Amino acid sequence: MGTPSFSLLWAPALIGMAIGFALYGTSVGQYLFYIRFFSEDHYILKSVFTVFMLDTANTIITGSLYWEMLVTCRWSIAPECTGGLPWQMKANVIVICLLTFCVQWCDV
Numbered sequence: 001m002g003t004p005s006f007s008l009l010w011a012p013a014l015i016g017m018a019i020g021f022a023l024y025g026t027s028v029g030q031y032l033f034y035i036r037f038f039s040e041d042h043y044i045l046k047s048v049f050t051v052f053m054l055d056t057a058n059t060i061i062t063g064s065l066y067w068e069m070l071v072t073c074r075w076s077i078a079p080e081c082t083g084g085l086p087w088q089m090k091a092n093v094i095v096i097c098l099l100t101f102c103v104q105w106c107d108v
Contacts, residue, residue, distance in 0.1 A: 010070065017066055024059045025051065047102065055101040061092045 031052045065088035073081035 013066070014070075017062060019058065020062065024055065027055055049103075051099065051102050054095055054102060056097060058092065058095045061088050061095060064088050065092065 024030060031048065034048055068081075069086065070084060
């Protein structure tokens with residue numbers, strides 16, 4: 001059995017990333033709507049900014065991961081491209097954990 005082609009290997013991830021970027025655009029619109037029309041909300045409710053910033057960090061880190069994996073390290077066999085987990089995956093786990101904590105905490 002041969003190795004899977006590049007498109008079969010990365011197509012689901014790229015489709016997921018495209019959907020994620022579209023949902024991030026929706027998140028930006030919702031955040032701007034909230035800031036504009038609900039400016040008198042209590043300070044605790046303003047923690048929406050923290051959630052928005054963590055979502056922004058998640059989107060940037062994910063885009064950086066795919067850029068490194070698909071563009072920078074496409075044909076490279078350098079040790080930083082082939083060994084271990086990229087720093088983006090480690091950072092993404094931390095950001096997602098913080099994001100989940102903030103969303104659950106703000107829901108209380």
